[in-house]
Amino acid sequence: MYDGGKIIAGLIVFLGIVGFPFWYNAGSAGYKTPELKLPPKSKATECIEATEWMRAEHMQLLNTWRDSVVREGNLEYTTASGSHVEMSLQKSCMDCHDSKKDFCDKCHTAAAVEPYCWDCHIAPKEEK
Numbered sequence: 001m002y003d004g005g006k007i008i009a010g011l012i013v014f015l016g017i018v019g020f021p022f023w024y025n026a027g028s029a030g031y032k033t034p035e036l037k038l039p040p041k042s043k044a045t046e047c048i049e050a051t052e053w054m055r056a057e058h059m060q061l062l063n064t065w066r067d068s069v070v071r072e073g074n075l076e077y078t079t080a081s082g083s084h085v086e087m088s089l090q091k092s093c094m095d096c097h098d099s100k101k102d103f104c105d106k107c108h109t110a111a112a113v114e115p116y117c118w119d120c121h122i123a124p125k126e127e128k
Helices: 004-024 051-072 089-096 100-111
Strands: 076-078 084-086
Touching (some): 051 089, 084 089
Antiparallel strands (some): 076 084
């Protein structure tokens, strides 16, 4: 192999360029859960489901609620603890989590997602 040194040098440069983003961000990349607080006027003592479950599955829950309400006419959700809640983003969820800016937007910005909830629903008015 007459050009073995050039080939090896080229492979090293190629791997360095391709791998740079991974090595540069090693240890610093990752999702950090934002700190969220319920507003002082919150009426509920607990969320509809467990906190960890809600963090992971709330969009699937809201999609299920949407389909159940719109297509089947069901208006009541039975939680894992057995209590009954009205299937409504604005009457159930936004009753406690009333600040879109301090609750919804914090997590969605940190996770780099843009939900389409507010295409149909009216965003809550922020208090000054």
